[in-house]
Amino acid sequence: MNPYTIFSDIVAGRAPASKVYEDDDVLAFMDIRPWTPGHLLVIPKVAAASLAELDPEIGGKLFQVGQRIALALRQSEVACDGVNFFLADGIAAGQEVFHVHLHVIPRTSGDGFGLRGRPVNAHRADLDYLASSVRRVLAEGDR
Numbered sequence: 556m557n558p559y560t561i562f563s564d565i566v567a568g569r570a571p572a573s574k575v576y577e578d579d580d581v582l583a584f585m586d587i588r589p590w591t592p593g594h595l596l597v598i599p600k601v602a603a604a605s606l607a608e609l610d611p612e613i614g615g616k617l618f619q620v621g622q623r624i625a626l627a628l629r630q631s632e633v634a635c636d637g638v639n640f641f642l643a644d645g646i647a648a649g650q651e652v653f654h655v656h657l658h659v660i661p662r663t664s665g666d667g668f669g670l671r672g673r674p675v676n677a678h679r680a681d682l683d684y685l686a687s688s689v690r691r692v693l694a695e696g697d698r
């Protein structure tokens with residue numbers, strides 16, 4: 556997949572961004588269409604369209620930076636009593652920009668943001684079956 560997106564321009568400094576954090580591997584900046592005020596994105600500097608293409612070490616750094624920012628948000632002037640992380644990997648998941656990014660979404664009670672309502676409890680047998688399937692694939696990856 557073509558690795559070029561607007562985020563490459565932001566990393567290169569060719570497009571504007573309201574940056575909040577930058578190091579050798581990771582950049583964080585405000586989302587231009589925020590779900591809540593203070594919503595920002597944490598991205599790898601090296602373009603990766605999907606999680607499959609992302610170096611796992613950099614993936615770990617995305618979370619570490621997201622974690623730091625989540626703590627900082629609570630002490631900033633952003634209204635923030637809680638935080639959601641969200642990452643869309645693939646069209647079916649709602650991904651629109653094909654450069655991996657972790658959404659960090661400040662939350663306040665009653666802000667209206669939300670995914671779907673919680674479904675009813677699943678059957679244990681279904682949970683066990685799917686868990687064993689994912690465990691099997693993880694174990695194969697360790698070999």
Ligand code: AMP
Binds near residue numbers: 589
């Ligand atoms: P996603 O649906 O997870 O791919 O989300 C892409 C996100 O990127 C959306 O929340 C957009 O508002 C955001 N976005 C797109 N272009 C820019 C930009 N130039 N600067 C900041 N955020 C952007």
